[in-house]
Amino acid sequence: AQRVTQPEKLLSVFKGAPVELKCNYSYSGSPELFWYVQYSRQRLQLLLRHISRESIKGFTADLNKGETSFHLKKPFAQEEDSAMYYCALGSGGYNKLIFGAGTRLAVHP
């Protein structure tokens, strides 16, 4: 079964602390993985996609096929990083997205 698991509903850290938002997936084929972010009252925005191996706003994510994980990391959290973060798996020929339940990141001053 195709599934995305984000085990933490809430991750609370202090400004400047490292952040790791966990994402595990279950998929029989070659996965396409994404991280989306939703700031308060705003739309879902694409943050990262694994195929581009980019770093956006200091965030990185590495696909680990052995552990079926795509954790999102940032070395030093900022208050403006506070948001809801969704991991998503692209599936099928037209790339429908299967979302995890999301993790709310709260960065405190």
Added chain:
Amino acid sequence: EPEVTQTPSHQVTQMGQEVILRCVPISNHLYFYWYRQILGQKVEFLVSFYNNEISEKSEIFDDQFSVERPDGSNFTLKIRSTKLEDSAMYFCASSEDRVDGYTFGSGTRLTVV
């Protein structure tokens, strides 16, 4: 930066009524999608649309739902006879290439009373 536009932002309707949710995707995008998020639950795929036809739909997308791209710019989701459980945030999204991430609209909050 181009945006996906959704209207209305909030719609309240009576159970059994028909609603049409509207979306204007980014103009050069070819792939279109609807998702929904019931309060407190995951974002769920409803339907994908490419080349003027449905390419994939979920189990949620039953005969009560339909999509249309009536004029080459708008992309609509119609719910024929709304139920209380259709209350949710509905997101439209579009993509230029299926392997790119999508651009999402800001959503329409549908409340069925």
